[in-house]
Amino acid sequence: xxxxxxxxxxxxxxxxxxMTVVSTPAMAREKKNPPTDAVGLLYDSTKCVGCxxxxxxxxxxxxxxxxxRNFGKGLYDSPDGLNEFTKxxxxxxxxxxxxxxxxxxxQCMHCIDPACVGACMLGALQKGKYGIVSYNVANCVGxxxxxxxxxxxxxxxxxTKVAPKIVKCELCKDRLExxxxxxxxxxxxxxxxxxxxxxxxxxxxxxxxxAEPSKYVQKIYGEKDLGGTQVLYLSAIPFEKLxxxxxxxxxxxxxxxxxxxxxxxxxxxxxxxxxxxxAVMFRNRKKGAADE
Amino acid sequence: MSASRIPADDSIAAxxxxxxxxxxxxxxxxxxxxxxxxxxxxxxxxxGPEAVAAEIGKAKRPSVIWLQMQDCTGCTETLLRTSxxxxxxxxxxxxxxxxxxxxxxxxxxxxxxxxxxxxNQNDGKYVVxxxxxxxxxxxxxxxxxxxxxxxxxxxDVTSRAAAVISMGSCASWGGVASTxxxxxxxxxVISLVKNKPVVNIPGCPPNPYVLxxxxxxxxxxxxxxxLDEQNRPKFAYDRLIHDHCPRRPHFDAGRFAxxxxxxxxxxxxxxxxxxxxxxxxxxxxSTRHFNEVVDAWPIGIGHPCVGCTxxxxxxxxxxxxxxxxxxxxPPDTYPAIFPEHKGVSATATGLAGVVGGALVGAGLVAxxxxxxxxxxxxxxxxxxxx
Numbered sequence: 102x103x104x105x106x107x108x109x110x111x112x113x114x115x116x117x118x119x120m121t122v123v124s125t126p127a128m129a130r131e132k133k134n135p136p137t138d139a140v141g142l143l144y145d146s147t148k149c150v151g152c153x154x155x156x157x158x159x160x161x162x163x164x165x166x167x168x169x170r171n172f173g174k175g176l177y178d179s180p181d182g183l184n185e186f187t188k189x190x191x192x193x194x195x196x197x198x199x200x201x202x203x204x205x206x207x208q209c210m211h212c213i214d215p216a217c218v219g220a221c222m223l224g225a226l227q228k229g230k231y232g233i234v235s236y237n238v239a240n241c242v243g244x245x246x247x248x249x250x251x252x253x254x255x256x257x258x259x260x261t262k263v264a265p266k267i268v269k270c271e272l273c274k275d276r277l278e279x280x281x282x283x284x285x286x287x288x289x290x291x292x293x294x295x296x297x298x299x300x301x302x303x304x305x306x307x308x309x310x311x312a313e314p315s316k317y318v319q320k321i322y323g324e325k326d327l328g329g330t331q332v333l334y335l336s337a338i339p340f341e342k343l344x345x346x347x348x349x350x351x352x353x354x355x356x357x358x359x360x361x362x363x364x365x366x367x368x369x370x371x372x373x374x375x376x377x378x379x380a381v382m383f384r385n386r387k388k389g390a391a392d393e
Numbered sequence: 394m395s396a397s398r399i400p401a402d403d404s405i406a407a408x409x410x411x412x413x414x415x416x417x418x419x420x421x422x423x424x425x426x427x428x429x430x431x432x433x434x435x436x437x438x439x440x441g442p443e444a445v446a447a448e449i450g451k452a453k454r455p456s457v458i459w460l461q462m463q464d465c466t467g468c469t470e471t472l473l474r475t476s477x478x479x480x481x482x483x484x485x486x487x488x489x490x491x492x493x494x495x496x497x498x499x500x501x502x503x504x505x506x507x508x509x510x511x512x513n514q515n516d517g518k519y520v521v522x523x524x525x526x527x528x529x530x531x532x533x534x535x536x537x538x539x540x541x542x543x544x545x546x547x548x549d550v551t552s553r554a555a556a557v558i559s560m561g562s563c564a565s566w567g568g569v570a571s572t573x574x575x576x577x578x579x580x581x582v583i584s585l586v587k588n589k590p591v592v593n594i595p596g597c598p599p600n601p602y603v604l605x606x607x608x609x610x611x612x613x614x615x616x617x618x619x620l621d622e623q624n625r626p627k628f629a630y631d632r633l634i635h636d637h638c639p640r641r642p643h644f645d646a647g648r649f650a651x652x653x654x655x656x657x658x659x660x661x662x663x664x665x666x667x668x669x670x671x672x673x674x675x676x677x678x679s680t681r682h683f684n685e686v687v688d689a690w691p692i693g694i695g696h697p698c699v700g701c702t703x704x705x706x707x708x709x710x711x712x713x714x715x716x717x718x719x720x721x722x723p724p725d726t727y728p729a730i731f732p733e734h735k736g737v738s739a740t741a742t743g744l745a746g747v748v749g750g751a752l753v754g755a756g757l758v759a760x761x762x763x764x765x766x767x768x769x770x771x772x773x774x775x776x777x778x779x
Contacts, residue, residue: 156723167720172647172726173647176644177645179721179723179726181728181732182728191727192729193729193730204727
């Protein structure tokens with residue numbers, strides 16, 4: 102119990118020595134590759150006619166309630182974007198009056214290196230089978246870091262529930278187990294969104310770009326952006342106009358984890374913290390003894 | 394209509410030939426049956442109207458006894474008011490309408506004799522069609538047919554029938570006569586006839602081809618069609634008006650008629666805001682119109698659906714009161730990719746500031762008071778002793 106100054110200093114010195122031996126310079130985190138069994142979606146906005154069959158089907162298969170708060174209150178399922186009732190939504194990029202309407206489908210991008218998984222402190226969000234970013238409510242404390250971390254604004258918190266969960270697309274993983282496709286891909290009448298193996302979708306996207314170069318912006322969104330995503334997009338107009346604000350190739354967790362793992366390398370941060378705290382305590386104890 | 398004139402071959406085909414009904418008319422009629430019952434019936438489950446005509450032609454003409462109770466004769470009218478007179482003629486040749494107060498030439502004791510004859514000659518094989526509600530209060534004394542209460546006539550006639558069809562909403566559950574106070578204790582056939590198959594064909598009036606399809610299906614196969622939980626034939630009542638409404642695109646786009654005769658009403662916009670009951674009404678009207686005339690049905694002519702096939706909707710919900718949408722679907726609009734955020738007004742900012750300031754101030758005062766309280770030596774001593 103009684104630790105004298107001598108013992109404490111000894112301990113600190115020993116820790117410092119260990120650290121010097123063990124620690125190596127903090128290294129940048131390696132770029133992640135898609136898992137070998139990765140699946141995904143390819144959404145071609147030039148094929149989409151905005152029928153919203155995918156929106157209705159998604160609600161049906163995921164048993165989500167209608168969001169009747171907006172357009173024509175009470176009459177329609179009219180979410181104003183992804184939200185706690187909506188895992189999949191079709192948005193309009195251009196006003197129909199001003200020019201040609203361009204639609205874009207929004208759902209989880211199933212990043213190869215997801216920010217939400219990086220941000221989740223207890224592993225409620227995990228990149229699992231087929232590379233699907235899935236959610237396990239048992240591990241969730243409701244901190245909503247995933248909501249903040251996601252560059253695509255995907256995970257949503259159930260604000261209206263007493264025991265809220267995070268709501269996000271999980272690529273109909275239960276349907277995949279039954280040999281079915283994700284609801285949106287199954288129901289799309291124009292095959293604007295197709296489901297398949299990630300590699301095949303990527304080569305299909307490249308084929309489409311090569312076959313009709315004048316039709317598309319020569320870029321597959323999600324091929325490299327933010328470390329790559331398992332949902333790929335093709336478009337006739339720049340992707341910024343479809344609401345994709347980031348096109349840097351570094352994944353979000355890359356810098357985040359490089360910094361954090363650097364700090365914690367060899368347990369440096371806690372040791373430093375407790376060393377300081379210990380020193381303060383030691384000083385105060387001495388002061389207190391002198392007062393008595 | 395006497396049965397003695399019917400020869401040995403009493404199939405529908407033979408009868409039509411003898412009656413001189415043109416084959417063309419019969420084929421047309423079969424086409425209409427296929428429209429009203431596109432799925433779910435054995436008689437219309439064939440490749441084309443010719444095949445359906447061959448199928449129905451083989452059936453024995455079903456003997457039909459039509460009872461009229463607390464009715465307005467609207468259901469009779471719907472059967473006979475075809476747009477082409479020869480179709481009404483054809484209908485009376487396809488089925489053997491052996492007793493019908495409005496249609497038959499006989500009256501008085503002759504009419505009663507016709508009823509007894511029909512029951513005796515086709516004992517256990519005839520189909521009873523009931524039109525109108527049946528008053529049950531005070532031993533059914535509010536309706537008498539040939540000196541007997543309607544309730545007793547119903548029991549007598551249906552006890553020897555093969556099947557009973559309730560034609561219209563009144564016969565199905567009591568309809569308008571049973572609404573509200575219900576002074577005569579009116580009710581539907583289904584709550585009185587327990588030991589026979591009962592088919593409800595509600596509507597005010599229902600589509601006559603639904604009745605004909607049901608009767609002919611029974612004549613050909615000996616079975617009533619598949620029924621829903623309210624004993625309505627599924628082939629005609631399994632769909633919502635709203636889901637098959639020709640005005641549905643206007644609903645999805647949020648284009649509504651605001652009042653009768655306004656521009657939106659004239660443009661054929663959705664009638665939901667005028668109280669249309671389409672979203673809660675199961676019936677085939679939106680795809681199968683009346684009197685063989687295209688768009689001859691309420692919504693087609695610009696009036697909201699009143700839900701005449703639904704107990705608890707028609708006669709009870711005000712005609713121009715809107716109904717809840719049970720399963721909202723996406724509208725014909727889209728959320729923007731970059732939504733416009735509404736700015737916060739200066740007043741709201743000021744108000745928030747005032748409230749925030751007051752809270753901070755109150756907190757400060759409270760903490761000071763707490764501080765004083767802790768400083769009180771008496772208070773402290775009592776707490777520490779315990």
